[in-house]
Amino acid sequence: MPEAMQESLPGGARDYDAPPGGGNTLNPSSLGEASPESSETPNASDDTTTTRVSQAKRDWRFWALLASISLAGLLTALEGTITSTALPSIVDELGGGHLYVWIVNGYLFAMTAMQPLFGQLANVFGRRRPMLVSTALFVLGSGVCGGANNVGTLIAGRVIQGIGASGTTVLTETIICDVVPLRERGKFLSIVMGMIFLGTALGPFFAGLIVQYSSWRWTFYLALPVGGAALPALFFFLNVGISTIDWTGNVIFIASITSVLLGLSWAGVLHPWSSYNVLVPLLVGMAGLAAFFVFEGSRFAPNPTVPLHLFSNRTSLSVMFITFFHGTTTIWQLYFMPVYFQGVLGSSPSRSGLQILATVLAILPGAAVGGGLMSKLGRYKPIHYVSWAITLVGLGLFTLLDRDSSTGEWVGFQIVYSMGAGMLIPTLLPAFLAPLSESDTALATATWSFVRSFSMVWGTAIPATIFNIRSDELAAKLVQDVTTRAAMSKGQAYEHATSAFLATLPPAVRDTVTQVFAQSLRLTWLVSLAFAGAGFLFVNLEKETPMRSELETSYGMEEKQKPILSKV
Numbered sequence: 001m002p003e004a005m006q007e008s009l010p011g012g013a014r015d016y017d018a019p020p021g022g023g024n025t026l027n028p029s030s031l032g033e034a035s036p037e038s039s040e041t042p043n044a045s046d047d048t049t050t051t052r053v054s055q056a057k058r059d060w061r062f063w064a065l066l067a068s069i070s071l072a073g074l075l076t077a078l079e080g081t082i083t084s085t086a087l088p089s090i091v092d093e094l095g096g097g098h099l100y101v102w103i104v105n106g107y108l109f110a111m112t113a114m115q116p117l118f119g120q121l122a123n124v125f126g127r128r129r130p131m132l133v134s135t136a137l138f139v140l141g142s143g144v145c146g147g148a149n150n151v152g153t154l155i156a157g158r159v160i161q162g163i164g165a166s167g168t169t170v171l172t173e174t175i176i177c178d179v180v181p182l183r184e185r186g187k188f189l190s191i192v193m194g195m196i197f198l199g200t201a202l203g204p205f206f207a208g209l210i211v212q213y214s215s216w217r218w219t220f221y222l223a224l225p226v227g228g229a230a231l232p233a234l235f236f237f238l239n240v241g242i243s244t245i246d247w248t249g250n251v252i253f254i255a256s257i258t259s260v261l262l263g264l265s266w267a268g269v270l271h272p273w274s275s276y277n278v279l280v281p282l283l284v285g286m287a288g289l290a291a292f293f294v295f296e297g298s299r300f301a302p303n304p305t306v307p308l309h310l311f312s313n314r315t316s317l318s319v320m321f322i323t324f325f326h327g328t329t330t331i332w333q334l335y336f337m338p339v340y341f342q343g344v345l346g347s348s349p350s351r352s353g354l355q356i357l358a359t360v361l362a363i364l365p366g367a368a369v370g371g372g373l374m375s376k377l378g379r380y381k382p383i384h385y386v387s388w389a390i391t392l393v394g395l396g397l398f399t400l401l402d403r404d405s406s407t408g409e410w411v412g413f414q415i416v417y418s419m420g421a422g423m424l425i426p427t428l429l430p431a432f433l434a435p436l437s438e439s440d441t442a443l444a445t446a447t448w449s450f451v452r453s454f455s456m457v458w459g460t461a462i463p464a465t466i467f468n469i470r471s472d473e474l475a476a477k478l479v480q481d482v483t484t485r486a487a488m489s490k491g492q493a494y495e496h497a498t499s500a501f502l503a504t505l506p507p508a509v510r511d512t513v514t515q516v517f518a519q520s521l522r523l524t525w526l527v528s529l530a531f532a533g534a535g536f537l538f539v540n541l542e543k544e545t546p547m548r549s550e551l552e553t554s555y556g557m558e559e560k561q562k563p564i565l566s567k568v
Contacts, residue, residue, distance in 0.1 A: 062179065069172040070192050074199040075223050076138060076165040080107060081203030081334075083158075086216045093216070094151045102155045105265045110162025111169065112261065112453040113254045116305045118167040119174070119446020120250070127175055127442075134167025139224055146220035157220070169196075169453070173429060174445045182430055183378050183547040190371030190426035194364045197425065201334055201360040205353025212350060249295055249305045256288025257454070264461045272491075273465065306447050310440060318541035319432040320451055322384065325535030326424050327455030329391065332463050332528050333359065333398075333417060336521065339467070340410070343497030343517040344403050358414035366422020373423075378547045380431040381539060383423060388536035390420025395532055398525040402518045434545040463524045468493045470520040478516055481509050488513070493520065 083090070083104055090103065121130045141161030148154035172192055180188050210218045263282035271277040296304040311317045337359065341352040370387060374380050394417025401410055432448050433441065471493030479485040484505060487496055497517050502510050 065175070065179070066188065066191065069168075069175055070195040072135065072168045073172045073192050074195040076111075076168050077196040077199030078203045078206065079138075079142070079161060079165065079220070079223050080111070081200050082207045082219045082222075083107075083203075086207040086211050086219045089211045089216045090154070091151075094148065094154060103151070103158055105261070106155045106158040107162040107165070108453075108457065109258060109261050109265075110159045111166045112450065112457065113257045114163050114166035115170050115450040115453060116253060116443075116446050117250045118170045119443045119449075120303075120305050121167075122171060122174055122442040122446070127171055127178065130167055131171045131175075134164045134171065136164070137161075138164025138168060140164070142220045142223040146217045146224075161223075170446045170449045173449060174442050177429070177433065177441045177445055182434060184375050185430045185433075186371030186374035186380075186426040187368075188371070188426075189429060190367035193425045194367045194422075197330075197363050197367075197422075198360055200331075201356060201363075202353070204338060204349065205356070208348070208350035208353050249292060249301050252288060252292045252295060253305065256285045256292055259285030259288060261285075261457055264457050267461055267465060305443070307440070307443060310436065310444050310447060313435045313543075314541050315435050315543045315545055316432050316444075318538045319428055320448070321538045322424075322535050322542075323428050323432070323448060323451050324455040324458075325531050325538070326421070326428065327452045328459040328462070329395065329528055329532050329535070330421055331456040331459035332524075332531070333395070333421070335460055336463055336467070336524055337398075337414065339494070339497045339517070340401055340521055342499050343502070344401075344514050344521065346499045346502050346514070348499050355410070356414070358411045359418045362415040362418030363422035363425070366419040367425045369419075370423030371426035374427050374430065374547075379544055380427045380434070380547075381542050381544050383427050384431070384539045384542065385536070387420050387423040387427075388532060388539060390423070391417060392420075392529060392532050392536065394418070394420055395525055395528050398528075399522050401521070403514050430547065431542065431545075434547055435543075463528070464494050465491075466524050466527055467497075467520045470523045471516055474516040474519055475513075478512050479509070480512075481505075484509055484513065488516070493517070 087103060118130055118134065137160055141157045141159070141164055144157030144160060145154055146157075148157055173189070176188050176192055177185060206222070207216075207219050210216065210222070259281045263278045263280075263285065266281075267273045267278045273279075293306070293308065295301055296306050297308045311320065334356070337356050338349075338352045341347040341355045342349065345355075347355060370383055373383055377383075394413060397413040397416060401413065429445065429448055433444055436444055468491045472489050472491070475485050475488040475493070479488065487501070493516075502513065505513060
């Protein structure tokens with residue numbers, strides 16, 4: 001084998017850590033490949049070398065890799081929501097006043113803002129090294145959080161955790177795209193993303209059990225096994241200098257997105273939406289993002305973090321909007337179904353975690369159906385239409401829920417919604433990548449992951465604001481008890497929509513409060529229909545691009561190489 005090229009790992013991954021000159025080269029036939037036809041041709045830009053690998057029979061190494069990255073995705077997602085239930089216990093022990101919001105936001109901000117940078121690092125250093133660094137940071141942050149004796153240390157640990165989670169989130173999806181042809185990606189992304197959504201949904205449930213039977217510190221120690229979940233396959237290493245990193249672009253982006261997230265986190269919680277404390281960081285951040293995209297398209301960014309050509313076709317651009325609305329409505333439902341269970345039905349946090357399992361258990365088969373159909377049909381647009389239609393029906397059914405709804409209703413409604421939302425999960429990233437070159441995989445995946453994470457911030461801020469405003473209006477009209485009305489006013493309704501708060505109220509007042517919560521939730525679900533409807537409309541802009549059934553892996557080597565025919 002010539003030293004310029006390496007043979008393919010299962011499904012197309014390459015051994016970038018093998019020494020040049022052909023040492024330790026892996027033959028696909030020894031890894032269970034089913035007689036692949038491998039050829040190498042320059043890509044459209046003629047700057048990289050492309051390896052074409054036909055559909056392969058995957059052996060244990062591929063499945064071990066899939067299991068490892070799925071576990072990493074599960075645990076990082078779990079840490080994103082596990083603090084929601086444990087937060088009162090944490091604040092009770094460590095204190096911190098209004099700083100408590102940063103226990104959640106510190107993780108979310110770091111995870112969201114760093115994703116484009118990790119996409120570029122994956123192009124510069126390959127996949128293996130950034131993945132190992134990300135995992136190490138995640139484990140380090142988990143240990144710092146678990147051992148924290150004050151809220152400042154805990155927040156610092158959460159930021160470190162978030163940086164690590166940012167890398168693992170981007171790289172798990174990038175690795176799947178590297179080792180699986182485009183047409184087949186839906187099947188395997190349904191597994192990885194299904195585990196991510198499973199972790200997101202199970203976080204509050206596990207937190208409730210841990211707080212009830214042990215110490216809140218185990219909500220963080222629980223994540224430590226991710227360090228032992230070794231990534232068994234050799235990840236990619238690209239021989240490109242560090243000077244190709246877009247440091248200026250990343251600084252502008254991180255500063256801008258942090259400003260936007262600050263405004264969103266304060267809106268309706270610490271300050272009204274109309275206050276300068278919210279508007280200034282939002283406007284400054286938006287202006288910074290505009291400046292970021294101008295910079296990325298200029299000659300001053302020869303290796304941009306977010307290449308503008310990713311959005312030069314209508315399919316990728318429309319999928320970005322679809323991803324935003326899907327992420328918004330998904331986190332919307334995951335955060336506000338527990339509000340219904342606890343604030344209207346009076347369920348405990350742990351019981352609420354059990355009740356939302358209907359969502360989790362339906363999302364997973366929904367994702368499997370969506371990914372399987374895309375792989376079989378080689379099409380994504382019809383799946384997107386059907387998925388959004390079912391999602392709209394599910395969200396519409398949620399508007400019917402009240403304190404008298406039966407178990408069959410709230411279980412059945414969750415199943416309908418989750419089947420639709422689940423079918424979208426594994427089909428969006430392949431649809432975004434379909435019109436793009438394989439050499440764009442890392443940066444494109446990082447950009448897509450950022451949009452998904454960014455949408456989730458809106459998916460909590462917007463419904464919380466709607467819920468608080470509507471509860472404030474209704475409480476002023478319906479709640480006669482002055483103390484209770486004060487507790488529900490000025491943006492405090494969301495934090496009081498718990499069984500613990502209801503248990504402190506006299507029966508008559510409790511009935512009125514649950515009525516207020518139920519009616520406020522109804523408006524919240526009605527607004528979510530508008531977001532889902534927008535997602536449905538953007539499907540019209542998609543163009544059905546043929547999905548490649550061969551793997552065309554481009555590696556972004558810094559020097560142009562001549563095409564070489566590789567015999568297997």
